[in-house]
Amino acid sequence: MTPAERARQIDKEEFAAESQAARERAFAYSKHCRQREQQRVRAWMGITKNVVNKVNQLHVSDRAHRHTVNGQTKTLVEWADVLGITPKALLGRRRKLGSMEAAIAFQPTGRWAKRPDPGVVSNFAPSEGTGAGSTAPETPKITFSEKA
Known part of the structure; x- marks a missing residue:
C-alpha cells in the first residue's frame, strides 16, 4: 500500500468513527429532550408517576x-x-x-366546562305558593303603631 492509499484509508476510518460518534450524540440529545418535555408535561398536568392503563376499549x-x-x-x-x-x-x-x-x-375549564345556570342556587328549597291567591290573605292585616 502506498503512503497516499494508507492516508486515505486512515482518513476514511477516522471519518466513519467521527460520524458514528456524532450520530450517537444526536440520538442521546434527542432522547434527553424528549424525556425533558415529557417531564415538563407531567409536571404541568400534576402527574407524579407514569401510569399505563388499558384505555382504548371498554372491557x-x-x-x-x-x-x-x-x-x-x-x-x-x-x-x-x-x-x-x-x-x-x-x-x-x-x-x-x-x-x-x-x-x-377533575373540574374541566375552558369552553367545554359545564357551568351552573347563573343566579340558581343548588341547595335553595323551592317556595310553596306565590304569596297571592289562596295561600295569602286577600286583605292584609297590617297595623302601624303611631309615634308621637
Whole structure:
C-alpha cells in the first residue's frame, strides 16, 4: 500500500468513527429532550408517576369493576352518568390523571366546562305558593303603631 492509499484509508476510518460518534450524540440529545418535555408535561398536568392503563376499549372488567371514591362505591358507567360524561371519557381522565379519585374530582375549564345556570342556587328549597291567591290573605292585616 502506498503512503497516499494508507492516508486515505486512515482518513476514511477516522471519518466513519467521527460520524458514528456524532450520530450517537444526536440520538442521546434527542432522547434527553424528549424525556425533558415529557417531564415538563407531567409536571404541568400534576402527574407524579407514569401510569399505563388499558384505555382504548371498554372491557367488561372495566364496566363491572367498582370504584370507591369518598365513601361511595359505583361502577365506571355509574360514575360516568353522575359526572355527565361517557365511560370512555372517564377512562381517559383516569389514564391522564393517574387515579379514579382524581378523574372524578377533575373540574374541566375552558369552553367545554359545564357551568351552573347563573343566579340558581343548588341547595335553595323551592317556595310553596306565590304569596297571592289562596295561600295569602286577600286583605292584609297590617297595623302601624303611631309615634308621637
